[in-house]
Every structure is written in structure tokens, then in C-alpha cells.
Amino acid sequence: MASRPWTLGDLRIPMIDAFVGDHGYLSNFWPAPTPYRDRIFPTSEHAFASAKTDDCDAISRILATDDPAEAKRIGRTVPLVDDWERRKYVEMESIVEAKFRHNPILAEKLVSTRGSLIVEGNIWHDQTWGSCSCDRHRDFPGDNALGVILMRVRMQLTNSPDSENRFDS
Numbered sequence: 001m002a003s004r005p006w007t008l009g010d011l012r013i014p015m016i017d018a019f020v021g022d023h024g025y026l027s028n029f030w031p032a033p034t035p036y037r038d039r040i041f042p043t044s045e046h047a048f049a050s051a052k053t054d055d056c057d058a059i060s061r062i063l064a065t066d067d068p069a070e071a072k073r074i075g076r077t078v079p080l081v082d083d084w085e086r087r088k089y090v091e092m093e094s095i096v097e098a099k100f101r102h103n104p105i106l107a108e109k110l111v112s113t114r115g116s117l118i119v120e121g122n123i124w125h126d127q128t129w130g131s132c133s134c135d136r137h138r139d140f141p142g143d144n145a146l147g148v149i150l151m152r153v154r155m156q157l158t159n160s161p162d163s164e165n166r167f168d169s
Contacts, residue, residue, distance in 0.1 A: 016113060017121035025106050026118065026150055029068040032106055034099040043068040044099040049075025051091040052084060092129075093149045100153055110154050118154075120146040 019027040028045040036047035039059075045068035050059045058078040062071045081087065100107040120130030131142035 014116040015119060016116050017119045025109055032099050032103045034095060035102050036095055036098055042066060044095050046071040047095045048092060052080055053078035054081055055079050089145060096149050097153045100157060107157050111157050118147040118150045119144050
């Protein structure tokens with residue numbers, strides 16, 4: 001299920017808990033040209049994989065594939081930039097923001113989710129960027145870093161000066 005309510009006392013808060021169907025565009029695998037490091041990547045997943053390294057050959061391999069899953073696989077094998085574990089959240093936020101600023105239709109869709117909690121729900125055990133709902137992780141919410149970043153970018157888009165007319169609902 002891609003959307004369900006969450007409650008805070010008596011207040012029901014809509015929750016997007018899967019990046020599929022109408023919410024597929026929230027995924028880093030969604031085909032959305034994403035500018036990063038003076039290049040345009042076919043997806044934000046490609047951009048994130050390239051952010052991990054300064055190795056020009058690895059970045060060329062990432063750019064050469066159309067498949068975001070393959071870009072992710074390549075990104076898992078590259079020599080990492082210094083202090084990657086600390087920098088990865090800042091890089092992800094920068095890339096996600098670039099994705100939505102470069103793709104105004106997607107930005108409008110993201111802004112239209114105002115009031116909803118966004119959780120990168122998954123079944124592939126990702127407890128850093130999302131929250132896995134498999135039997136092993138069901139009782140242990142993940143960090144949901146991507147969901148938090150999406151909500152932060154949504155707030156920035158909603159409050160940016162150029163959003164006054166475009167994003168009002």
C-alpha cells in the first residue's frame with residue numbers, strides 16, 4: 001500500500017510508505033534528469049553513485065548505463081571519497097533537491113504531498129535510507145533518511161520565492 005494514515009493522538013496524518021504507483025517519482029530510480037557535478041545524470045540514483053567517488057573511470061561507467069540498479073551496483077564497488085560515511089547524507093540531500101528543482105512537474109507533485117509523512121518503505125532491509133517491513137525488521141523502524149530528506153526538500157520547495165504561485169494548493 002502506497003498511502004495510509006498515521007495517527008498522533010486523534011490527529012490522522014496521511015503517510016506515503018512506498019515509492020510505487022502514484023508515488024513512484026519519489027524513488028531515486030525514477031527517470032528524472034538530475035544535475036550534479038556539472039553533469040546531467042539520468043536518475044538521482046546515478047548521481048548518488050557518482051557522488052561516492054572521484055574516480056573518473058567509475059563515473060564514466062555509471063554514466064554509461066541507463067539502468068539505475070546497475071548504477072547502484074557500480075557505486076557499491078568504487079573507491080570512496082574521504083569521509084563518505086559522514087558526507088553521504090549531505091550529498092543525498094543535494095542530489096534530491098537538484099532532481100526536483102530540475103524537474104518542475106515532479107517538484108509540484110512533491111509539494112502536493114504537504115501534510116503527509118514520507119517513509120521510504122521497503123522489503124530489502126534498508127534501515128538507513130528507509131524502513132524495512134520484512135519479518136526481521138518490522139518491529140524496528142529504520143532511520144528513513146531518504147524520507148526525511150524528501151520532506152525537507154518539499155519544505156524548501158514550498159517556501160522558495162519562486163514557489164508562491166506555482167505550488168499553492
